[in-house]
Amino acid sequence: MYKILSAEKLTFNIYRMVVHAPRIAKHCEPGQFLIVKMNEEGERIPLTICDYDREAGTVTIVFQPIGYSTMEMAKLQTGDSFMDVVGPLGKPSEFIGEDIEELKKKKILFVAGGVGTAPVYPQVKWLHDHGVQADAIIGAKSKDYVILEEDFKKVCNLYVTTDDGSYQRKGMVTKCLEDLVVEGKKYDICVAIGPMIMMKFVCKLTKELGIPTIVSMNPIMVDGTGMCGACRLTVGGEVKFACVDGPEFDGHLVDFDQAMKRQKMYATEEGRAKLKAEEGDTHHGGCGYCGGDK
């Protein structure tokens, strides 16, 4: 059993948990993910690692309930346990292991959307701890959906944008990115993590702007160790498994349209009905279930 040391609601529909998993905490790096399973009957749910404390033996996960299993997971409280937690899975971010002095010369921009804000955090924090100051854009539907703002401010130059303009800049992350470039910012590399549709459009833009872009893919998975092939996607015309070859890929080479269709494989009428009941009109795509991506 893996004890939940703290469980909290970050905002309207996003939850954060700190879980005791010493083997994972000892070895994980930014960019990697883990799999949790609530109980005997539960699904194996892949989640990107959002923070870790090697000494305390803990890892942090942040998630948005989008289907039956994650909705059940949101009910867990501090002191409850997961039956299974396994990881770290996938490859660490590319810059782990790169020469720090070379990294310091680069202008790095992170683009985070919705719940994807959380997995960006360990990356900007890692860079900050190694003396690299990056820029980051957090995009959210409205003021109430912005998460981890204070944490980000401590470790990078932060820009926040909301779709409805209720907080700071107004518009999608792509508009913010464009504006920053117009304002004179130059970037050597971009890392975009968020809903598939957001990553697709960020990549479209950065391709025009000539900024190499890395994305983190979170397709349907079962085992997470390369065994089932459920998470396969096409990158540069080649078939890759997100769990062992990724989860981070060159965003300009990813076939997003295919990936989004694959994500809907198990979407059912029942699932859609449930989502609408839970989130009403506030849900705005990216979950792979609702069709809001189209």
Add this chain to the structure above:
Amino acid sequence: MSDVLKKVPVREQDPKVRATNFEEVCYGYNKEEAMEEAARCIHCKNAKCIQGCPVGIDIPEFIGKVKEGDFEEAYNIISQSSALPAVCGRVCPQESQCEGKCIRGIKGEPVSIGKLERFVADWAKENDIKPKTCAVRNGHKIAVIGSGPAGLTCAGDLARLGYDVTIFEALHKAGGVLVYGIPEFRLPKDEVVEKEVENVKSLGVKIETNVIIGKSVTIDELIEDEGFEAVFIGSGAGLPMFMGIPGEQANGVFSANEYLTRNNLMKAFRDDYDTPIARGKKVVVVGGGNVAMDAARTALRLGAETHIVYRRSEKELPARVEEVHHAKEEGIIFDLLTNPVEILVDEDENVKGIRCIRMELGEPDSSGRRRPVAIPGSEFEIEADTVIMSLGTSPNPLISSTTAGLDINKWKCIVADEENGQTSKEGVFAGGDAVTGAATVILAMGAGKAAAKGIDEYIKSKQ
């Protein structure tokens, strides 16, 4: 009286009924049937059946005890050589091993060794008889990677020799392919696999699940930081192969691994479990091995009309004879000498069919089997909403890529000595599918056994 040239028939679930459920197909022998079948063994002095058994069970001895009705002693004899008799009695390809060598088989049917082994193991389970343990612990710590047939066998043998053994398993449940690969109707999970895993634990073996060697911890760390003196790698061959034909990324195309893992490990066929599975209406399984039969028979039980598409003829099907027989009885349609060329998809990227080409057999290839050759212009389409690719698997590179000094061959299999499992790295041994590529449960057990002996010799040589 029954014909001594024939096996005592075994009772099975009616094909029409079992095609709709996941309960075990074969009921096995009862006491009377087992004793009657045991009486058919002629107790050869130079028993060929033992040579046919990769773990060298003293087959005539245990059968002799069954004949006398001393089932407990029969179990003791088997469990000296095998950690998983209830599993082997169900899934071993006996026709090409022990039973293939049986003298009775020259004129008539061989003794039903597999069914007798199963009877003894099931009897022991019902009567709560456990394998005999080693009283003296020697204090040496050994790590075993993977809790499949190779790992369980190696761990069981080492524990019996007095070693302090810990198995590390990547998934959340112990058993490896016995849990994620082979379906419930062929190998019940709770009553058979879990009980045999418990038996191995009763020998003193510890099992830590959710540990991925190469990710959660490395082999070097196990040796340097956690005090293990030797490591056995039995991580299996888990990576699925695809054909590389158009349409393979469409929704509704699965690897047999994914389909079976969802159904077996995650129990998607049960309403009380959360993991979903695509319950197709018309399913095509590509391949002719045991895994293909398992996937097809699973799809059938989930309510689909199911086809097996295989590029050679029936004679070349690599699956066990019994599985092919059962599959046919249940209503699986075999499209033989047929090879897929394209998966057809609709505008939403869902599978709507599969285009195939007819094949004929040419000259034998390097495997000794006649090579299938496409017949030009013979393409045709099969309507389907689900396609399951069962083309074989290869070893996972997670361990080899994170362990310095561990040699692999061009198929990414770990190089290990067949006699003792020794790899290119000191103190590290390997066996099973991780070394041979995808093979059978019993061959993996044989390798686990050889490595246990190799590890014992290695530890003793260091003292």
